[in-house]
Amino acid sequence: MxxxxxxxxxxxxxxxxxxxxxxxxxxxxxxxxxxxxxxxxxxxxxxxxxxxxxxxxxxxxxxxxxxxxxxxxxxxxxxxxxxxxxxxxxxxxxxxxxxxxxxxxxxxxxxxxxxxxxxxxxxxxxxxxxxxxxxxxxxxxxxxxxxxxxxxxxxxxxxxxxxxxxxxxxxxxxxxxxxxxxxxxxxxxxxxxxxxxxxxxxxxxxxxxxxxxxxxxxxxxxxxxxxxxxxxxEGYEKRVNHDQVVDKVDFQDCYIAFKKRYSKFLVDNWAESTDPKKHVFEDIAIAAFLFELWKKIYGKDFKEKIQFKDLGCGNGALCYILISEGIRGKGIDARRRKSWSIYPPDVQAALKEQVIVPSLLLRPHPEVRKRIPHLEHNGGLFPVKVAHELIAPATIVYSSEDLLQSPQVNVTEFSPDTFIIGNHSDELTCWIPLLGYPFIVIPCCSHNFSGERVRFNVRKSTLQSSSKSLGNSTYAGLVDHVEYIANRVGWKVEKEMLRIPSTRNAAIIGYENPFLDQFPTQEVYDVIIEDGGPDNWIQNTMALMKRNPRSH
Incomplete structure (x- = not known):
């Protein structure tokens, strides 16, 4: 009016x-x-x-x-x-x-x-x-x-x-x-x-x-x-419920402190083509949420108990904030970003240019390992087509042994105190709950276990419950699917609609799993196969090394 x-x-x-x-x-x-x-x-x-x-x-x-x-x-x-x-x-x-x-x-x-x-x-x-x-x-x-x-x-x-x-x-x-x-x-x-x-x-x-x-x-x-x-x-019901996992006051106070410490440096020195005001304040908010989440899970001395791995870390701003706060960790991405060079030496050293291939695609099945304990790889061969401007297109064949030993490949075998971050991690989003570490996933773009674009439908059982705030969109389907995968392999899942300047703000969190010491379980393999299998994941992943990084 x-x-x-x-x-x-x-x-x-x-x-x-x-x-x-x-x-x-x-x-x-x-x-x-x-x-x-x-x-x-x-x-x-x-x-x-x-x-x-x-x-x-x-x-x-x-x-x-x-x-x-x-x-x-x-x-x-x-x-x-x-x-x-x-x-x-x-x-x-x-x-x-x-x-x-x-x-x-x-x-x-x-x-x-x-x-x-x-x-x-x-x-x-x-x-x-x-x-x-x-x-x-x-x-x-x-x-x-x-x-x-x-x-x-x-x-x-x-x-x-x-x-x-x-x-x-x-x-x-x-x-x-x-x-x-x-x-x-x-x-x-x-x-x-x-x-x-x-x-x-x-x-x-x-x-x-x-x-x-x-x-x-x-x-x-x-x-x-x-x-x-x-x-x-008229019976209006709030579509989005915030502050389900972390206390609002604790988060907001932490956000204010982080904004004061880091926003000016990040905005003034932003080296990407994206809007710094959106991305900087989004990463500051995610850092504040993680800080309070870890404090809630592990106690005030959480810095001594965990280290993080940010898979698909992009511009590295989130890693910069967390490391500057004294939290041990690394950021991993298929392509180096311009912003990495603006950070202090200790942060730059923690940002790794690597493609990610989950080790369960390269190691023998656990049942095979029981029978042949000395077997380190599954003998897989993975042909990848490459093009060159001066010679004819060619095919490079990678073996599982090659990939396990390559410094350009991260096979997600981390120390037990690792907490995984998947912040708009695209192709990795559905994989993260299967890696065997506590995690937070903030889904963005929808990909299956082959790394291909796909639309997941929201399950009927959740249309009236957990996905109510998201409707039945492509994004709602992705969030619901990640939640389903995590539940299926044993995670006790919590969900938070983050207070960030993004419409893709659902966070799926898992830190309790009774089967964690048995990963990868048979249920992990079954979920991958039932979802279409991992065919071409390695080929598509290795091709990321030649592509320009995406911006969100």
Missing amino acids: GKGHTSANGGSRTEGYQYDINEKSILGDEWCSMYSTTAPIKFEKSHFETAMMHLIREPNINSTAILRADILREAVFEIEPNGKPKVKEEKTQDLEVTDPEAKKIGIDDLDVRVAPTNPLLNLHVVIQIVRRIIPRNLYKDAIMNQTCLIMNSSSSKPSTSLVVYTPHIKAEDECPFYIPHVKAVGILFHNNVLSVHYIPFDNVELLRDESQRAVRTAWRLLQTAYKHSMGIM
Whole structure:
């Protein structure tokens, strides 16, 4: 819905919304009425309050400058027979701001702020929250505490609910950019009308100009409250659930720290043709997620317990961040990238130009090894056609023994403390759960075990469950197929929709498998055969050495 034009009497209309600063606010003399709906609203008070509780917990929905809200105090009240409110439930959380360089405004002020309201409305507090708003750039915008109240009318008729936001500040010039510069904001559900009201500081005249940011914000607040309340009434279910594996606060705090340390260097020195702002911040987010994931799995001393292998590491930015954080590891890719040369010597030494051929394609089957223990390879021969500009096309025949010994080939035989990363690893995506190491796979392009492009269909059993957030697209089919492969060979799979600037943000994670010491199991071989087999994998992989690297 677009905004309307200001009329001669100071009011304006949009499709369904009305602005009239001259109208006296029903909330009381200190309040100014900003916007209201013009037609009776269809949703009920319960829908409104459910939607507003979600917006209180997720203020980033209303402002892209806000990262999140940390709930410091929360109390739920009930009314006793004598009409007085009584605390039914109460929770507090002691959260510190550990970054000394972050801008802060009164973050030690935890006292609840209660704005005055019209006594004729008989409003009482039912939910009382003190939240701390964390901006995306906490070196530019200040962290601030804010009281959020949900208030109800004492009588059931009319059905009234008021949400009040009061920042813990003393003057207008303390207001951070991301909130309207007023003393309090009220969003009111009353008599089938939804409206937004302000308690201004001193300059009420600014609220008479619809071009002012605070006025535009009031309109957006009304629009968002209306939209989300309607969504609740219509049974809207969130399509994507984030933060299922790693705690959101831990991840976001780690992301902020990594962004501060690494973003400027990576953006300023980017050597690829791709957009650095997308790729740099995506890799920083993935690094932060991995850091917190490993801390969760292995404990705070995880750096002493694991090392990573980033298969298909591409530009190497993820490896650079992880190694710079003191985590042992290597990045492996079929082609060297321009960006590798910008990194410190220890990172450059950890980036390897190799093609990847899983050893289970080169070693004898485990049952054969039992009978002939000294047999090191399976005797396979793999013809690869090559072209040369000066001579006729030729065929090179590689043996499994050649590939096992070649320094240009990585056969994925790593130390037991290895954790494998497959970040948009293309042809390797489906292979990674079969290699016998804990892993994370972030699928991108869909390939089978031969390395050929293919579309996997989402299984019927998951169309209504795990793939709901992805639908039935080619990408959904790939994600579901990787999850199926991992489950099939014994991994306890977790899935996270990562907070990264990419639509291909599903992460499949496996770190528990009772059969790990038996890999490759017969189930691994069966999965490969049932999926079409690995014919031409080695030939297609060796050909990668002659191709230009892809960009994602």
